[in-house]
Amino acid sequence: MADSKSYNKVAVRLHWGIGGLIVLLLAFGFLMDNVPKDNLSLRVTVFNWHKTIGLLILVLSVFRLLWKLTHKAPAPLPGVKPWEKLVSKTVHALFYVFMIGMPLVGWAMISTSRFPSYLFNWAKLRIPEMPFWQGLDKVAKTEVHEFFAETHELMAFAAIALILLHVFAALKHHKAGKDILVRMMPGYTRKTD
Ligand code: HEM
Ligand code: HEM
Incomplete structure (x- = not known):
């Protein structure tokens, strides 16, 4: 088991699992609009x-x-400056806002859409719509939908900037000889202090 200077196993697995899925969806998200509109079945599957x-x-x-x-x-790495601690805490907090906020905005988007959505693209598993906008007329619903679609896109760009900053900081500390990467590694156990 990792000691208290490392993230625990569950945190490490969640970090890389969620991180991988987010990078996949960011790429997927920007590419999926290129699926030809006349190939409706493929488009619906991908979405x-x-x-x-x-x-x-x-x-x-x-x-x-x-x-x-x-x-x-784990305790902050030794030798990290106070402003670096503040930036890293802020970026980590913003990641949580993004990891939970982005899917909620996506869900709000499909809750104001004219088309139904299905889990695993399986017709028996319709994704329930959020109740908040169901009383709106068609025009108002479309406007709300546009708002969420734009928010979803803006959040994607903001997330890319955050990820780049996060990776840059991790690599910078790693290059400076700090144990930053190993404490977020699967199965890592610190042998010495
Ligand atoms: C979408 C991608 C990513 C997200 C959302 C993300 C999010 C986070 C969050 C929230 C933390 C703080 C620990 C926690 O609260 O669980 C963290 C820590 C960390 N991440 Fe990421 N991360 C991502 C990608 C990466 C990548 C690609 C690297 C590799 C360079 C990386 C390296 C690290 C390291 C080394 C830590 C530990 C920092 C420390 O010890 O203070 N992350 N990450
Ligand atoms: C962390 C999770 C997610 C990430 C990183 C992500 C990322 C993206 C990206 C990069 C795009 C393309 C940019 C755009 O046109 O808006 C996109 C589009 C879209 N996403 Fe997501 N998304 C996530 C979750 C969701 C969820 C949970 C839903 C619905 C339940 C959803 C529904 C959509 C839809 C419908 C579009 C197409 C928007 C349009 O063409 O107007 N997304 N997503």
Whole structure:
């Protein structure tokens, strides 16, 4: 088991699992609009899988937040400047806002759409719509839908910037000889202090 200077096993698995799914969905999200509009069946399949993976990220991230709140994180790395600690804490908090907020905005988007969505692209598993906008007329619903679609896109760009900053910081500390990467590695056990 990892010691208190490392993230625990569950936190490490959630970090890389959710991180991988997010990178996949960011790429998937921007590419999926290129599926030809006349190939409706492929388009619907790709979009439904995007939504399914997005909702999986939501479930995993809520669990991750609860895990984080109930388990101690390792102490900050020695030699990290106070402003670096502040930036890293802020970026980590923003990641949680994104990991939970992005799928919720996606869900709000499909709740104001004219088309139904299905988990695993399976006709028996319709994704329930959020109740909040169901009383609106068609025009108002379309406007709300546009708002969520734009928010979803803006959040995607903001997330890419955050990820780049996060990776840059991790690699910078790693290059400076700090044990930052190993404490977020699967199965890592520190042998010495
Ligand atoms: C979408 C991608 C990613 C997200 C959302 C993400 C999110 C996070 C969050 C929230 C933390 C704080 C620990 C926690 O609260 O669980 C963290 C820590 C960490 N991440 Fe990521 N991460 C991502 C990708 C990466 C990548 C690609 C790397 C590799 C360079 C990386 C390296 C690390 C390291 C080394 C830590 C530990 C930092 C420390 O010890 O203070 N992350 N990440
Ligand atoms: C962390 C999770 C998610 C990420 C990283 C993500 C990422 C993206 C990206 C990059 C796009 C393309 C940019 C755009 O046109 O808006 C997109 C589009 C879209 N996403 Fe997501 N998404 C996530 C979760 C969800 C969820 C949970 C749903 C629905 C349940 C969803 C529904 C959609 C839809 C319908 C579009 C097409 C928007 C349009 O063409 O106007 N997304 N997503």
